[in-house]
Amino acid sequence: KAGVTQTPRYLIKTRGQQVTLSCSPISGHRSVSWYQQTPGQGLQFLFEYFSETQRNKGNFPGRFSGRQFSNSRSEMNVSTLELGDSALYLCASSLVAGSGNTIYFGEGSWLTVV
Amino acid sequence: TQLLEQSPQFLSIQEGENLTVYCNSSSVFSSLQWYRQEPGEGPVLLVTVVTGGEVKKLKRLTFQFGDARKDSSLHITAAQPGDTGLYLCAGDGAGGTSYGKLTFGQGTILTVHP
Numbered sequence: 253k254a255g256v257t258q259t260p261r262y263l264i265k266t267r268g269q270q271v272t273l274s275c276s277p278i279s280g281h282r283s284v285s286w287y288q289q290t291p292g293q294g295l296q297f298l299f300e301y302f303s304e305t306q307r308n309k310g311n312f313p314g315r316f317s318g319r320q321f322s323n324s325r326s327e328m329n330v331s332t333l334e335l336g337d338s339a340l341y342l343c344a345s346s347l348v349a350g351s352g353n354t355i356y357f358g359e360g361s362w363l364t365v366v
Numbered sequence: 367t368q369l370l371e372q373s374p375q376f377l378s379i380q381e382g383e384n385l386t387v388y389c390n391s392s393s394v395f396s397s398l399q400w401y402r403q404e405p406g407e408g409p410v411l412l413v414t415v416v417t418g419g420e421v422k423k424l425k426r427l428t429f430q431f432g433d434a435r436k437d438s439s440l441h442i443t444a445a446q447p448g449d450t451g452l453y454l455c456a457g458d459g460a461g462g463t464s465y466g467k468l469t470f471g472q473g474t475i476l477t478v479h480p
Contacts, residue, residue, distance in 0.1 A: 256408075258408075283466050284466075285466040285467065285468075287468075294470055294471075294472050294473060295409075295454065295456075295468075295470040296470075297467045297468065297469075300466030300467060302466070307466065308466055308467050310467070340406075342408050342409070344466075344468075346466065353397075353458075354399065354411060354414045355399065355411075355456075355458070355466070355468060356411060357401070357408035357409045357410070357411075358408050359407050359408045360406075360407070360408045362406070
C-alpha cells in the first residue's frame with residue numbers, strides 16, 4: 253500500500269511569489285493535515301481537512317491556505333512568500349481524525365525562499 | 367506555549383548504552399505517538415499509545431504512556447548506531463478539542479557512536 257505522497261520534493265521560490273504543494277494520502281484515508289517544520293520552531297500544525305472541509309487550523313497567517321478534493325487529495329498554497337517561509341512542509345493522513353487514529357507522514361516538500 | 371516538553375534535546379552515547387527520552391505535559395491527550403525522523407525525510411511512526419499506563423515494546427524500544435495520559439517515555443536498550451536520529455513525541459486530541467492536530471515536542475537528537 254503506497255504511503256503519503258508529496259510533490260514536489262524540492263523547490264526554490266523568490267520572495268513575493270506563491271507556491272502550491274500537493275499531497276496524496278494513503279488510499280482510504282480521509283483526513284489530511286499539513287505541518288511546517290523549521291529548525292527553530294520544530295513541527296507546527298497548519299490545518300486539517302476531512303471530506304473537503306477544513307476542521308482545524310493552526311496559528312498561521314492567511315497567506316497559508318489549503319483545500320481538499322473529493323478524492324481526499326489535498327493542496328496547500330502559500331502566497332506572497334517571505335524568507336521565513338523556508339521550511340519542510342509535511343503532509344499527513346489518517347483514516348479519520350480522532351482518538352487513537354494513527355497519523356502517517358509523507359516525506360515532505362522542501363521549500364526554499366530566496 | 368509548548369504543550370509537550372521533551373527531554374533531553376540532545377543525547378550522545380556509546381553503542382550498547384541504554385537511554386530514556388521523556389515527554390511531559392500538563393494536558394491530557396487522547397493518544398500519543400512517537401516518531402523517528404531522518405534528515406531530509408518525513409517522520410516515521412514508531413508507535414501509538416492510547417490507554418493510560420500502556421506499555422508497548424518494539425524490539426529494543428519500550429514505550430510507556432502515563433496513567434493520566436499526560437506523559438510518555440521511550441526507553442532504548444543497548445543502543446546501536448542505526449538508532450541515530452531525531453525522535454519526536456506527539457500528542458493527539460489535547461483537551462479533547464483537536465481534529466488531526468498533533469502537538470509535537472521539541473524532539474531529541476540521538477547520536478549513537480560505534
